[in-house]
Amino acid sequence: MAVLLVLAGCGGDVSTLDPAGPSATSIAMMWSVMLIGATFITIVVLSLLALGFRRSVVPRRIPESLWLGYGAIGIVSVALIALLIYGFLVGGGQRPIGGPATTIRATAQQWHWHFSYEARAPTGAVLVMPVGHPVTVEVTATDVIHGFWIPRLGGKVDAIPGHVNRLRLQADRPGRFVGLCAEFCGTGHRDHSFTAIALSPADWRAFMDGASLEALGHD
Amino acid sequence: MTEPLLDPRLQRDLDRIWSPEPGWRGVLTNVNHTDIGKRFMIAAVVYFSVAGLLAMLIRAQLASPRSAFVGPEIYGQIFTMHGTLMMFMFAIPMFEGLALYLLPKMLGSRDMAFPRIGAYGWWCYVFGGAMLLGSMLVGKAPDGGWFMYTPLSSRTYTPGINADIWLLGATFVEISAICAAVEIAVTVLKLRAPGMSLVRMPLFAWYMLATSLMMVFGFPPLILGSVLLEVERAFGWPFFDPTRGGDSLLWQHLFWLFGHPEVYIIFLPAAGVVSTILPVMARTRIVGYGWIVASIFALAILSFGLWVHHMFTVGIPHMALAFFSVASTLVAVPTAVQLFAWIATLWQGRPELKLPMLYLLGMFSVFVMGGLTGVMLAIVPFNWQAHDTAFVTAHLHYVLIGGFVFPILAGIVHWLPHVTGRARIPRLGEAAFWLIFLGFHATFLLMHLVGLMGMRRRIDTYDAAAGWTAINLLSSVGAFVMAFGFALFLADCVLQRVVNRRSGQSPWGGTTLEWATAVPPRSYNFASLPAVSSRDPLMDEPRMAVRLARGGGYLAATRYGWRETLGVDTTTGRILQIVVLPGSSALPILLAGATGSFFLFMLAGLYGLTPLSLVLVVAISWRWAWTTGSTSEHGELPAGLGSSVPPHFETQDTPGWWASIFTLSANGTFLASLIFGFAFLWVVAPGWPPPACLGPIGTETAIAILASTAGSASLAVARRMVQRGSLGNAIRLGAAAAAGMGVALVAVAAIAFGGTLPIVTDHAYAAVAAALLAYVAMHLALAALMLAYGTARIGTGYVSPRRSHELAIIGQWTHYATATTLLILVILFLAQSCR
CATH class of the missing domain: 1.20.210.10 (Cytochrome c oxidase-like, subunit I domain)
Known part of the structure; x- marks a missing residue:
């Protein structure tokens, strides 16, 4: 039933289950896989439990080593190792290393966001990125800890004063995405958000050449 | 009966x-x-x-x-x-x-x-x-x-x-x-x-x-x-x-x-409560006693190796993340050993659906799901999405209510007859259980989903457009149902205490x-x-x-x-x-009062008064210790x-x-x-190296280490004198040991106040150095006090060759003070030129 719910309508501007980039897509996929696995395990465990109350059905004496050695340690370890490998594969693909990527600097403070670029004037509280091309966001903060998160594009990373954290993101289609502060940062935390705009290749070139967002029709 | x-x-x-x-x-x-x-x-x-x-x-x-x-x-x-x-x-x-x-x-x-x-x-x-x-x-x-x-x-x-x-x-x-x-x-x-x-x-x-x-x-x-x-x-x-x-x-x-x-x-x-009650409810012995003991200590040790999974988004290197991810999933194994041992116990016995058992079954259904979402959160990429969302709120409530509250409720209904000597009231507890159980799942099950739909933790409200309204309303209704359940549970306990009949010796x-x-x-x-x-x-x-x-x-x-x-x-x-x-x-409440006065003075900003609290704490502790022991020998008693x-x-x-x-x-x-903090700041923190360093502290370091070592040695000899019955010598040596600690304390104070320490409010380097010095000074002072106490105890007849266990304890603290003096001063000596 939960799977149906996921498919039915978990959209929205900030839903990780309505991904719009490769990173968020692979994690949403991962969630579906884990949800199915976890549902299965829960049913198995609760069934074993229920069988304990049906004296006539179950054998009275099962060796400890079968329950604990093969069951608890054996089966659980195999499942965990498989999951860990899957996790490393997905995670490893999202590291901000290698390949050409545009670098964008994100600076958080109570309660604003500020975005700047290597070869262009900053854009204030709007993050502008190209479609279909990875960007590395360098995230930092000037006062307290904040969190940089565009749920539909990928995972989050903390914005920590004195440190710069890097996050690799990519948008698969043009459009506007909501960005949020994920780490509690005081009374303004709830509305500490920003907009990310993904531009088509042509618009992106014009933007990097200095065109304003208004001129490109994104105000 | x-x-x-x-x-x-x-x-x-x-x-x-x-x-x-x-x-x-x-x-x-x-x-x-x-x-x-x-x-x-x-x-x-x-x-x-x-x-x-x-x-x-x-x-x-x-x-x-x-x-x-x-x-x-x-x-x-x-x-x-x-x-x-x-x-x-x-x-x-x-x-x-x-x-x-x-x-x-x-x-x-x-x-x-x-x-x-x-x-x-x-x-x-x-x-x-x-x-x-x-x-x-x-x-x-x-x-x-x-x-x-x-x-x-x-x-x-x-x-x-x-x-x-x-x-x-x-x-x-x-x-x-x-x-x-x-x-x-x-x-x-x-x-x-x-x-x-x-x-x-x-x-x-x-x-x-x-x-x-x-x-x-x-x-x-x-x-x-x-x-x-x-x-x-x-x-x-x-x-x-x-x-x-x-x-x-x-x-x-x-x-x-x-x-x-x-x-x-x-x-x-809470797991200990389960392992105690469950065999009783199943009318059998626990399965896998040795496996459970091993898994307890495996959990205890592993749990110290995975704190970083709360910090997967702070920018930790990928390999370190992998290590902590493995450690975090690994805890599922000893946990599974216990869960399976409990199920095996049920299979082996003849379980009955009495009230404590109901709560144990509640524990199983809730905790298993909490454990599984915990494994999900240990997988790094998923954690990056779920971190700081309502998913984590839901997960931690599944773990803590499933892993703690349900077993504790089972424990309360199991042992309350022991506390009150009275039997419980039929059916009230069952009603409370179902309210708590159903209310719990209604509150938290779909909260996982709303978290993945982007609802962050700790936000005070949200827009209808987000699409979270129905799930949040369900959570709120569920929470109030659960609250009614807890109120009923409490009422059941109170009623049992005041109105019901006596229970047997072992219900x-x-x-x-x-x-x-x-x-x-x-x-x-x-x-x-x-x-x-x-x-x-x-x-x-x-x-x-x-x-x-x-x-x-x-x-x-x-x-x-x-x-x-x-x-x-x-x-x-x-x-x-x-x-x-x-x-x-009355000493416990007096000592707690003295301790409390320290915290209150700190809270009120009356920092100048805090030494008063410390003096009181020392005086009461002295009195506390003094009331133990005996001035006469008893030998073997039947x-x-x-x-x-x-x-x-x-x-x-x-x-x-x-x-x-x-x-x-x-x-x-x-x-x-x-x-660890000193090393961490030195390596990781921004703004290092510091603008000013300690400078040469060799002389003070040497004096402090020599004096405290001499103090430790004097105490060791004093203890030998006590074994030989030569109490007069032991008193003199004990006093010498206290004096040695005092000299070391002066040397440490000379580092702190002699002008070598940079201004502590300027940089973390000086602040941590000062904290380390304060730690040494406190322990040297404590050792000196304990030595003075020990000497006084010898002098008043509380110590004899047979009755010398106090000196063993004082020895631990004296040697600890000496060892930390050595360790900390060597660290500071190595860090004296920090640029």
Whole structure:
């Protein structure tokens, strides 16, 4: 039933289950896989439990080593190792290393966001990125800890004063995405958000050449 | 069964010796573990209710979009206090109270090893809790989240008193927790029934032993973090300020170094309850005793290696993430061992659906799901999405309510007849269970989903457009259903206490020794102490309660008005000594008051008055220690059943010796965390190297190390003199040792105040160096005081070749002071030129 719910309508501007980039897509996929696995395990465990109350059905004496050695340690370890490998594969693909990527600097403070670029004037509280091309966001903060998160594009990373954290993101289609502060940062935390705009290749070139967002029709 | 027949004279004598003083005086001076345990649990339930009401406010606020019920300022206080009270004021004191109440009875002892420490812990808990509650009443409650991340919690961004209340109040309560941990560990190791070797201990004792050791090593990092942050807030020492060489990540490491073990510190006692009750409910023995013990310690150790999974988004290198991800998933294995052992026990036995069993089944269904979402969160990429969303809120409630609250509710319904001596009211408890169980799932199951739909933690409201309205409304309705369930549960407990009929001696057929006391138990638990020859003593001898009440066990006579119980060899359970326990005393509440005055002066900014509190603490502690021991020899005393052993103060392997070892372990962990902090800042923090360094400190370092080493050596020789009976020489050498520590203290002060230390408010380097020096100075002063005390004890006849166990403890602390002087001064010497 939960799977149906996921498919039915978990959209929205900030839903990780309505991904719009490769990173968020692979994690949403991962969630579906884990949800199915976890549902299965829960049913198995609760069934074993229920069988304990049906004296006539179950054998009275099962060796400890079968329950604990093969069951608890054996089966659980195999499942965990498989999951860990899957996790490393997905995670490893999202590291901000290698390949050409545009670098964008994100600076958080109570309660604003500020975005700047290597070869262009900053854009204030709007993050502008190209479609279909990875960007590395360098995230930092000037006062307290904040969190940089565009749920539909990928995972989050903390914005920590004195440190710069890097996050690799990519948008698969043009459009506007909501960005949020994920780490509690005081009374303004709830509305500490920003907009990310993904531009088509042509618009992106014009933007990097200095065109304003208004001129490109994104105000 | 009827009330066991008693030996009336023995009972009268024991009552006179063990009963608390009558009236109000008794309330203040009682140190009995049964009463202190009950007080802890009742207070914990009160805090649970307060924190639960706060949760209802949260759910009321989030029930509908754009709610105007409370604003973000108040909301911040509400969720911070909900978390803080549940973790520090409910969960930990609840299992401490349960352990204090149950452990001596399960182990076959008359009290805990340190009844006055238990009472002191209780008063610290009361005073610390009063600070937190008081802050809420005046609207100045902490509001930065229960984990108090810096710099948000620093003076700059939280200028009010709110954060100080959290830091001081929580630290106060943690003192109580460390006291309980030491007391529990020593009681389990030393105060068992004769014949109860380690492998015959009830599983609950194993669980509590592991838990208490985890607390000994898990709490010091948080206490250190709280002390440093409070010093930063009060005096401007920049440990966590990134603009002056500090780092907010240091706080996160220290907090989660505590915070993750904390989850298992809460889970393990509850699992101990399950492992105790479940076989009784299934009318069989537990399956896989050895496997369970191994898995307990595997969990305890692993839990210290995965704190970073709370920090997957702070920018940790990928390989480190992989390590902590593996460690985090690995804990599922020992947890699974316990779950499967419980299921196997059900299969082996003939389980009945009595009320405690219902709660255990609730535990299974909730905790398994919480464990599975925990594994999901241990997978790094998924964590990056789910972190700081309602998914995590849902997960942690599945773990804590499934892994702690349900087992504890099972424990309460199981043991309440023992506490009250009364039977429960039919069907009321079942109704409460179903309300709690269904309300719980309604509240939290779909909260996972709303988290993945982007609902962040700690936001005070949301827009209807987000699409979260239906799920949040369901959560709120579920939460109120659950609250009704808890209210009904409480009503059931109270009604059982006041109206219902008496229960039998053993309503469930439990097989552990607590059911061999009278129900409700008497102040001394057992009129005579049992001998044990298996893991389920009451299975072997169902009518043991009667035999013990008639005086058929050990120590079936009183003498000198002493409160006596037996001390055994840690491993084998062979009788070693008669442990003479202290009686009612006002010292615990006085010491807690003196400790509390320190925290209040800090809170009020009256820093100049804090030395007054320290003097009081020292004076009361001195008096406290002085009331133990004896000025005369007793030799071997008859302990019943043909055995004779000396009182504990004429032996070496004493409870005090063990307690001192554990306290020093906690202390050493505190220091190790501080040294870790120094290294961490040096390597990771921005703004290093510092603008100014210590400069040459070679001379002072050499003097301090030589003087403290000479002090340690003098004490070693003094102890040898005591063994030879040459007490006059021992006094002179003890005084010399104290003087050596004093000289070392002066040398350390010369480093701190002689102009070599850079200004401490300028950079974290100087601040940490000053903190290290303060640590050394404090321990040198403490060692000097203890040596003075020891010398005075020799001079007044408390020490003889036989009665020298106090000097062994003083030796531990003196050598510890010397070792830390060496360690810290060498570190500072190596760091003296920092650029």
